[in-house]
Amino acid sequence: MSYLIVCAGDRSNYKVALSILKYFFQQHKKDKENIFVCVADGDKDICNFLKKNKINYINKNVKNFLYDLKPNSYEWLLNIWCPIIYKNELLKKFKNNLNLHPSYLPYAKGKDPYVWSVEKQYPLGITIHEMNDKIDSGKLFIQKKINLDFPYTGGDVFNHSLKGCIELFKNNWKKILENKIKKKELKKIKTKTFKRADLINNNLLDLDKKKNLIIKNFIYKVLSQDFKFNKLQLKVNNCIYDASLNLKKNKKKQWN
Numbered sequence: 001m002s003y004l005i006v007c008a009g010d011r012s013n014y015k016v017a018l019s020i021l022k023y024f025f026q027q028h029k030k031d032k033e034n035i036f037v038c039v040a041d042g043d044k045d046i047c048n049f050l051k052k053n054k055i056n057y058i059n060k061n062v063k064n065f066l067y068d069l070k071p072n073s074y075e076w077l078l079n080i081w082c083p084i085i086y087k088n089e090l091l092k093k094f095k096n097n098l099n100l101h102p103s104y105l106p107y108a109k110g111k112d113p114y115v116w117s118v119e120k121q122y123p124l125g126i127t128i129h130e131m132n133d134k135i136d137s138g139k140l141f142i143q144k145k146i147n148l149d150f151p152y153t154g155g156d157v158f159n160h161s162l163k164g165c166i167e168l169f170k171n172n173w174k175k176i177l178e179n180k181i182k183k184k185e186l187k188k189i190k191t192k193t194f195k196r197a198d199l200i201n202n203n204l205l206d207l208d209k210k211k212n213l214i215i216k217n218f219i220y221k222v223l224s225q226d227f228k229f230n231k232l233q234l235k236v237n238n239c240i241y242d243a244s245l246n247l248k249k250n251k252k253k254q255w256n
Contacts, residue, residue: 009043
């Protein structure tokens with residue numbers, strides 16, 4: 001069996017791609033010569049691990065390498081935490097492929113699913129699926145829900161979903177490889193596929209605009225009752241929460 005792994009680093013403490021690579025090479029020591037890794041962002045930790053273990057890899061011109069590949073050069077294409085969008089012409093070069101996605105598909109397809117899972121109140125979870133010509137729309141291998149108690153943040157979802165992706169892969173890779181997990185069609189519902197531009201446009205909430213007056217008044221209401229001995233209280237799902245805000249002045253917009 002031959003494998004092409006395309007990966008990239010992340011900003012968490014879990015290091016999804018690196019953690020999975022370490023597990024993968026532990027499981028496939030005998031197939032070492034049949035494994036090739038593309039490090040799309042040149043992540044130093046990943047490259048150092050590959051170099052130390054004498055595993056063949058590249059960390060430049062990854063897209064060119066992929067599209068220059070001859071059909072059936074590798075049986076498996078594994079996309080492990082890499083944002084490359086694969087076209088059908090590339091996917092057809094492999095007998096099998098899979099992708100990790102940190103949301104409970106078909107909810108929160110595309111970029112930054114942690115943000116949209118919280119804002120849109122989508123079900124939380126992680127998914128291993130087959131790639132096709134549409135973003136995060138291929139058949140399911142397996143997925144798992146994440147249960148977090150309200151109130152949770154995008155950061156909470158980020159950490160739990162990245163950790164969950166590692167665990168889901170480790171617990172199910174052998175079953176997928178041995179064809180013990182039957183692929184299923186994604187649930188058919190109308191959902192948006194998000195792009196990074198959606199987050200950029202959504203990141204700055206301009207309270208100087210009249211359309212955001214309701215939100216502005218709510219923020220003032222929270223601030224007005226923020227004492228050590230008294231907080232504005234919110235009732236959500238029949239539970240009562242104390243509310244406070246942490247506003248910190250920034251010199252510039254986060255996204256320019």
